[in-house]
Amino acid sequence: MTIATELPASDPSSTTSIPGAPPAEAPITMLNPDFPFSYDHYLAHPEGLGSVPPELYGTEVAVVGAGLSGLVTAYELMKLGLRPVMYEADQIGGRLRTANFPSAPGVVADLGGMRFPVSGKAFYHYVDLLGLQTQDFPNPLAPVTSSTVIELAGEKHYANTTADLPPFFREVADAWKAAVNDGAQFAGMQQAIRARDTARIKELWNELLPRLDEQTFYGFIAGSESFKEAGFAHREAFGQVGFGTGGWDTDFPNSILEILRVVYTDADDQHRLIAGG
Numbered sequence: 001m002t003i004a005t006e007l008p009a010s011d012p013s014s015t016t017s018i019p020g021a022p023p024a025e026a027p028i029t030m031l032n033p034d035f036p037f038s039y040d041h042y043l044a045h046p047e048g049l050g051s052v053p054p055e056l057y058g059t060e061v062a063v064v065g066a067g068l069s070g071l072v073t074a075y076e077l078m079k080l081g082l083r084p085v086m087y088e089a090d091q092i093g094g095r096l097r098t099a100n101f102p103s104a105p106g107v108v109a110d111l112g113g114m115r116f117p118v119s120g121k122a123f124y125h126y127v128d129l130l131g132l133q134t135q136d137f138p139n140p141l142a143p144v145t146s147s148t149v150i151e152l153a154g155e156k157h158y159a160n161t162t163a164d165l166p167p168f169f170r171e172v173a174d175a176w177k178a179a180v181n182d183g184a185q186f187a188g189m190q191q192a193i194r195a196r197d198t199a200r201i202k203e204l205w206n207e208l209l210p211r212l213d214e215q216t217f218y219g220f221i222a223g224s225e226s227f228k229e230a231g232f233a234h235r236e237a238f239g240q241v242g243f244g245t246g247g248w249d250t251d252f253p254n255s256i257l258e259i260l261r262v263v264y265t266d267a268d269d270q271h272r273l274i275a276g277g
């Protein structure tokens with residue numbers, strides 16, 4: 001079993017060392033700047049999520065939708081002594097369903113979510129409650145991935161680690177790291193998330209919001225000093241090859257704030273899968 005509180009911490013080298021920083025082993029969690037609530041701490045609280053007066057025990061509560069959110073809600077309502085009644089228009093599981101194929105025993109296909117970042121502590125709280133087994137997800141260049149092939153401009157590059165790739169790819173990665181640090185306080189935000197310092201998270205986010213609210217992902221990249229210096233080929237390769245799970249150029253028209261919410265919380269990193277789907 002993967003115990004939520006014992007999941008491996010995010011790669012400490014992904015942040016710059018800063019005086020006064022929290023211990024490197026303090027994990028990155030889903031303290032998304034918009035909702036910086038420590039759900040994992042609430043869930044671990046000995047008194048539970050709350051209480052209702054005894055005279056209300058057994059009261060029926062409608063829960064609409066039996067996806068992950070509805071199922072978790074119903075479970076927690078039951079723990080409070082209430083009586084959830086679930087309404088599901090289609091099938092239990094929602095966008096987390098898995099399909100089996102009678103003609104291919106043992107083969108499963110996740111129809112929705114298939115990889116879950118270890119920073120999602122509340123998610124793994126329920127994974128552990130259910131006794132589900134998890135494994136590293138074979139993302140590109142992840143240690144568990146036997147080989148990654150990157151095809152760029154008609155040329156194939158086979159790699160087990162980033163060190164196997166030509167220096168060009170390291171330059172692209174460095175340009176991205178510099179862009180988010182220089183333009184979006186990446187290291188500072190991750191430091192605040194590790195420290196669960198919500199006041200600092202809000203302070204950083206409030207400074208970024210007016211500046212980046214109208215900015216696209218591509219505009220952010222193109223306007224960064226690091227990518228200007230690196231040149232167009234690096235920017236283009238970043239879009240095609242990307243980071244974490246792969247290329248990001250389909251997200252280029254989206255707000256950079258959406259991307260920051262993902263990368264600050266390591267939501268695109270250190271994924272695990274549920275064994276058996």
Ligand SMILES: Cc1cc2nc3c(=O)[nH]c(=O)nc-3n(C[C@H](O)[C@H](O)[C@H](O)COP(=O)(O)OP(=O)(O)OC[C@H]3O[C@@H](n4cnc5c(N)ncnc54)[C@H](O)[C@@H]3O)c2cc1C
Pocket residue numbers: 064065066067068069070087088089090091092093094095096111112113114115116117
């Ligand atoms: C292709 C795909 C890939 C994804 N990959 C990932 C991933 O790798 N990692 C990850 O973390 N997330 C991933 N996601 C997102 C993740 O699957 C969802 O965020 C999550 O499953 C949403 O759960 P939910 O309970 O909020 O909503 P849903 O799972 O959508 O559940 C809502 C339920 O409500 C029901 N419903 C809707 N309206 C009504 C109504 N009026 N009456 C009754 N029932 C109703 C629906 O039928 C459905 O079952 C992916 C999603 C998709 C589609």
